[in-house]
Amino acid sequence: MAVSRSKGAVRLTWPGKDMRPTKTAAGGRLVTREVVYPCCHEPSGAACFPEVNSKGIEGLNRLIWGDNLAVMQTLISQGYAGQINLIYIDPPFFSQQDYTQRFRMRRRGSVSLPEQRFAFSDTWVGGLDSYLTMLYPRLVLMAELLRDDGNLWVHLDDQTAPYVKVLLDEIFGRENCINQVVWRRTTAHGDRKGCGRIHDTLLWYTKGPDYYFAQPEVPLRPEYIEQFYRFRDADGRRYRLVTFSAKGPGPPRRFGTQVLAPPPGRHWAWSQEKIDRAWQQGRIVISAGGAVHYKQYLDEHLSRPVQSIWDDAAVRYLSAHSRENTGFETQKPMGLLRRILKMCSRPGDLVADFFAGSGTTLVVAEELQRWWLGCEQGKTGIEVARARLAQASSQPFSIDELATSGRAVYASTGLRLWQINQRVLALYGAVPIDKGDVLGTKLSPDGGELVYVAQRGRPVSAEKVAKLVAQYNRSAESFKKVVVLG
Template sequence: MSHDHPVLQWKGKQAVYPPPLQLVQSALVLPEEHPELNGSRLIEGENLAVMSTLLADFEGKIDLIYVDPPFLSGKSYRVRTGRKEDSRHPENWKTAEGFQDEWRNRADYLNMLYSRLRLMHSLLAETGSLYLHLDWHAAAYARVLLDEIFGPDRLLNEIIWTYHGPSPIRSAFKRKHDTLYVYTKSKEYTFNADAVRVPYDAATVKTFSSPKAGFGKRPDLARGKVPEDWWYFPVVARMHRERTGYPTQKPEALLERIIRASSNSGDLVADFFCGSGTCVTVARRLGRRWLGCDISPLAINTTRRRLLLEPEAGGFGVWVGRDRQEHHALHPKIEITAENLNVEARLTNLEPEALIALEFDWDFDGHLFRSRAQSIKGWRQETINTRLGHSYPRAGNYVVAALAVDAEGQTGLATERVQVG
């Protein structure tokens, strides 16, 4: 392939495309009040294989991709799962494994990123955009890779997200920004300037409001302005209402601006490193269809919990790669009482304080779990309700299934047969 722009080379450079894997639907999540489905999917699996598989149905069909991949930081990250712990003593925190960002060398990291960016380019619609979120560790390399894959003329913006926070650095300026590269698939792309306007600052309003300002054309002060390419949003701090405990969680306001600007209602938004689920949560709230993928069961269950805490936004499917053996580490039991067509199911054999989510399928077919009732622990709740009730439309013999999830992302499935009517 010939280029008229610089191309990054490294030893062993290659784009790896694994064979498609079989994706199996493991659950349908149907909130009781808003069970509507729009094709949105939460997928547990290795994202390179998942994207290869999605090409068959989604090539050229995704309107917006946001990804927040590993940063080449050389660190491993853990998820905080405890509550009311002393923030001054992290050595005493209760945690679970989050994700690894450690690499043998830069070549391994670049091969990882290169292969995935090429697949994302194929999945994007002609009017689609990619937002790649990195920091100083790898942003310079990524810019050259994106120029190679998309073309340098497809760079729409280099956005700087600035934030505050403590820093131990004393020998250099403190690093307090991330970089987001925005590339479009073609010259015809979605950008909704009016959807992301912000108020002018007080000094600008004062200047242009004065009849003595002397400017020829005044801006529409009431309309506001399109943001510049440097953005300030606070990080998700320890006591923030959005806080999930998942490392490197990004603020909802950041994703809301991106999704409003570069997609429309009903468009398909994807995040293939979905982590704590900020992107898909905001996309769902804004009326977009979405695809979320992560290799970590803990990330998938954190995202699922977050989505279920907003049941009014509708239902979604949960999928898993056939290569990932389903394993239930928890062993719940169900006790059921029935009266006429009404039942009450109570989960036993697990401590309620240890659980973050409990979902029920009132008519389990033994294959696809249809989550029709949910008890979800809020981020500051102590425990969850382990008793849920249901009224059947007709007499019959039913299998009730309960799916329990704990703070470490471990799951357990219990079933019990009941005769009603």
């Protein structure tokens, strides 16, 4: 997709913006590592609701483990361009805080590794320029993946949103910014140096003018009812008085036996026929001063359209004791995603989240019978999302991984293979037996562990492990268990 260059457009520049992603991933492919059958016991691909294998390019919902930039390039090369109805993303927020300090996991007995902490961190420790450099090419690819009637929602904090909006204006066009939604994300609190920051910003953009939108409504709040619906008929029916005129000139109308002209520069909102009918029903009120109003009854207007400030109960933030809380700080409430998906997609549409985290968007998409595609770089995120989807899903889904060359991965790190092996062992808490070794040992309260780093593309068998143990003159009985990392 060509980035918008409309006349008079404002652009944001910074060092590194013009860097283009490499094309190495564009020719890649996605490999299915697992197909999960949540409710279908026969691995035949039979659907739990109709047409599971007739929708989409691959026929299954997909949870993809890998860098979303490379994944999106691969999806485009496989024909997904212009196929997605709705994209919601919740990228890391820009912050100078150490993200590992913000990580918390509620489950007991679990061990978190550095990359697992990153999977559920909500901050970006690098400079703002590096943050924008990370996000900009991804937004360009998302625009290419969207259908012409598609919607994009980007979830940001108040510090990042102004910068990202300028990028989105450049990519999608300022005229395609539908709303900046303010969502209350936490309870009220005091900040020493300013007002309490209790909201996030959601930027809503469309691919073009013919986007899909279904107007949501929220119930009227009790305090609103008490303030505005102050009047009652003799039968106790509550109503409020609404002005009867609108902007723009118009002719006089007859109200019963009176003929009244509208106020200067205004016109009566209804036709004469509708006025006559409402007059007979007693729904028009004329004050002593000649002001005309009509009765709007509460029982006919128990809800109102959603506005751009979201702080109602349906999208309430997660509390520490919420049943849906998985224990990760970046998790968003399912109610928030329900509103977005119901507003901007239909049953059977394809919904994507390329910063899937713990999988909330995908779980809600499944609940609302949308097809979904999720991408997450952190292994912990994939594991948590898989567990949630397996419990919530009514149809099979695949766990995919980007197939890349092992040599390319090693080359991109700038490290030698033996250095990578040592780092993998160290992350697990094991000590290498020799420099550059794929074997290490780890002491634990219930006995020692022999740890083996599996090499990409090389299958590991029990015979292989036994040979390695024998090579180092170790007996399997010397260890309580053998752990294979890979």
